[in-house]
Amino acid sequence: DIQMTQSPSSLSASVGDRVTITCRASRTISTYLNWYQQKPGKAPKLLMYGAANLLSGVPSRFSGSLSGTDFTLTINDLQPEDLASYFCQQTYSAPHTFGQGTKLEI
């Protein structure tokens, strides 16, 4: 199985900040990396797929990138509604493993 190592596990930031969450795969996954947002008590929602493709309707302050073996989710101009947990997922090879998650506190 491909292991996804996500960091940090928790993060505290302020409104207006820029935050970065990183995910690293145990082996190559091309750009088959997706990001999900899960607000407290709700089902996860897809934010981004294919490492850098923003889902329609997701605010443009969210962006994704790949640098070397590290995938990054960046949230610019943090808003109160961004309070959530964020999960990466690789869909390169089954089982399509998730990262451990990052809990973002505002």
Next chain:
Amino acid sequence: EVQLVQSGAEVKKPGESLKISCKGSGYTFTNYWIGWVRQMPGKGLEWMGIIYPDDSDTKYSPSFRGQVTFSADKSITTAYLQWSSLKASDTGMYYCARARGDFGNYFEYWGQGTLVTVSS
């Protein structure tokens, strides 16, 4: 509008069987894989596997193979997740999700979740 509506919360005893459902609407049910994801209390997301409703082709995570069974009924656009003998460790929230295949079947739409509690 694509919707996945899951069956309601369940409370079961260890050793009992259970089948939960996920009804898809607003799209051609047989054209997309449906996946199942477990979230144990206070924990992260675990990919359990996926099923293609058109021919019931399934891919299970090794962690869940033999522990659960996926099925689908095309005639009523419903996917199922079932256990034959529940354990306390099966307690958790279970989500179904519709996959989109352009980058390996990521989950584009999600159900609201079904909470399963297994306790004696």
